[in-house]
Amino acid sequence: MVRDPDQSASGLHAEAHHHHAIDADAVQSRARAYATSKSIPFTSMRQRVLALLAASGKPMAAYEIAEKLSDARRVQAVQVYRALEFLQEAGCVHRLVSRSAYFACDHLHGSGETVVFMVCSQCGAVQEAASDVVARGLRGVAKTTGFKPRHPIVELEGDCANCAGEPAG
Amino acid sequence: MVRDPDQSASGLHAEAHHHHAIDADAVQSRARAYATSKSIPFTSMRQRVLALLAASGKPMAAYEIAEKLSDARRVQAVQVYRALEFLQEAGCVHRLVSRSAYFACDHLHGSGETVVFMVCSQCGAVQEAASDVVARGLRGVAKTTGFKPRHPIVELEGDCANCAGEPAG
DNA sequence: GACATGGCGTTATAATGTTACATTCGTTGT
DNA sequence: ACAACGAATGTAACATTATAACGCCATGTC
Ligand SMILES: [Zn+2]
Ligand SMILES: [Zn+2]
Ligand SMILES: [Zn+2]
Ligand SMILES: [Zn+2]
Numbered sequence: 001m002v003r004d005p006d007q008s009a010s011g012l013h014a015e016a017h018h019h020h021a022i023d024a025d026a027v028q029s030r031a032r033a034y035a036t037s038k039s040i041p042f043t044s045m046r047q048r049v050l051a052l053l054a055a056s057g058k059p060m061a062a063y064e065i066a067e068k069l070s071d072a073r074r075v076q077a078v079q080v081y082r083a084l085e086f087l088q089e090a091g092c093v094h095r096l097v098s099r100s101a102y103f104a105c106d107h108l109h110g111s112g113e114t115v116v117f118m119v120c121s122q123c124g125a126v127q128e129a130a131s132d133v134v135a136r137g138l139r140g141v142a143k144t145t146g147f148k149p150r151h152p153i154v155e156l157e158g159d160c161a162n163c164a165g166e167p168a169g
Numbered sequence: 170m171v172r173d174p175d176q177s178a179s180g181l182h183a184e185a186h187h188h189h190a191i192d193a194d195a196v197q198s199r200a201r202a203y204a205t206s207k208s209i210p211f212t213s214m215r216q217r218v219l220a221l222l223a224a225s226g227k228p229m230a231a232y233e234i235a236e237k238l239s240d241a242r243r244v245q246a247v248q249v250y251r252a253l254e255f256l257q258e259a260g261c262v263h264r265l266v267s268r269s270a271y272f273a274c275d276h277l278h279g280s281g282e283t284v285v286f287m288v289c290s291q292c293g294a295v296q297e298a299a300s301d302v303v304a305r306g307l308r309g310v311a312k313t314t315g316f317k318p319r320h321p322i323v324e325l326e327g328d329c330a331n332c333a334g335e336p337a338g
Numbered sequence: 339g340a341c342a343t344g345g346c347g348t349t350a351t352a353a354t355g356t357t358a359c360a361t362t363c364g365t366t367g368t
Numbered sequence: 369a370c371a372a373c374g375a376a377t378g379t380a381a382c383a384t385t386a387t388a389a390c391g392c393c394a395t396g397t398c
Contacts (some may be wrong), residue, residue: 085301159319
């Protein structure tokens with residue numbers, strides 16, 4: 001991820017050329033820790049969904065996940081939704097409202113943090129960036145209208161650095 | 170609507186206590202003007218959908234619109250979606266991704282403008298505010314990651330000024 | 339072991355959105 | 369007036385996304 005004023009390639013996947021599969025071990029550890037802290041099990045289904053999303057590195061629809069996880073036994077969408085609910089609570093997975101898709105996240109988001117999801121229209125990849133400027137702007141408009149914000153949704157549709165160069169077909 | 174640094178009650182519906190039905194005439198004029206400019210008709214169905222949304226003043230689901238518009242003849246969802254497509258192009262209607270709902274808008278949005286939708290969890294009312302600060306923040310994170318943004322989605326879930334006072338059930 | 343809790347597997351259903359196609363309507367050209 | 373064309377409509381079917389209901393089973397507690 002990338003923080004606002006910081007232009008360096010700190011957490012940035014600098015040379016990731018094909019879709020940056022995120023750190024599966026790290027994200028799994030966080031899910032496990034969350035489960036432990038809440039005294040709820042990090043079950044097989046939850047692990048499978050998270051592992052798939054982490055390996056993919058791109059947003060996937062719930063039914064797509066169900067299909068990929070199906071082998072002899074068919075995995076039903078409802079099972080995926082249940083796993084996703086846990087994983088979102090654990091902060092390991094986000095939902096893209098612009099695509100009704102889910103993707104794994106290996107960042108640790110602070111509670112007050114406002115995160116921007118940048119979704120590439122061409123390749124579907126998602127980049128995250130926390131922005132204090134955006135957060136301040138949101139607080140500003142909320143204050144102006146007396147609105148008490150609880151949860152922000154910020155997504156950008158556009159073209160990622162890779163695809164912007166090659167107009168693509 | 171409300172602009173960023175401007176704290177005054179310029180365009181703000183100051184004493185609107187019940188859900189501020191927006192200016193139906195104004196929004197209809199804009200739709201008609203858009204239709205004329207594109208040489209496409211502002212048909213009856215489009216007028217009916219817009220009129221209903223303007224009168225409601227609150228976001229409505231597509232199927233809800235279809236039901237309200239149905240009389241002797243049943244209005245099908247697909248007809249509503251087609252009308253909504255036109256109305257969104259005309260800039261008279263927005264879609265709330267957080268609710269899959271649509272609402273009329275009587276503002277005139279500049280092309281580069283970043284608009285924040287503030288959705289009250291309790292009463293469902295929506296306020297709009299254009300924010301230059303948010304726009305700048307979004308440009309910032311995009312630039313940092315080399316992302317070329319095309320269309321921003323910014324929504325805030327929370328409690329409006331009216332409902333924040335009365336905790337409500 | 340009895341019991342409660344919670345996840346799983348299954349089925350069904352709700353809610354949202356789209357495709358396909360024939361028909362109707364308004365416009366345009368002759 | 370008439371044919372022709374494109375756009376908007378009406379209708380049906382379908383696709384996608386998400387949730388509800390319910391019984392089963394594993395786990396932990398008493
Ligand atoms: Zn994240
Ligand atoms: Zn891309
Ligand atoms: Zn608006
Ligand atoms: Zn409210």
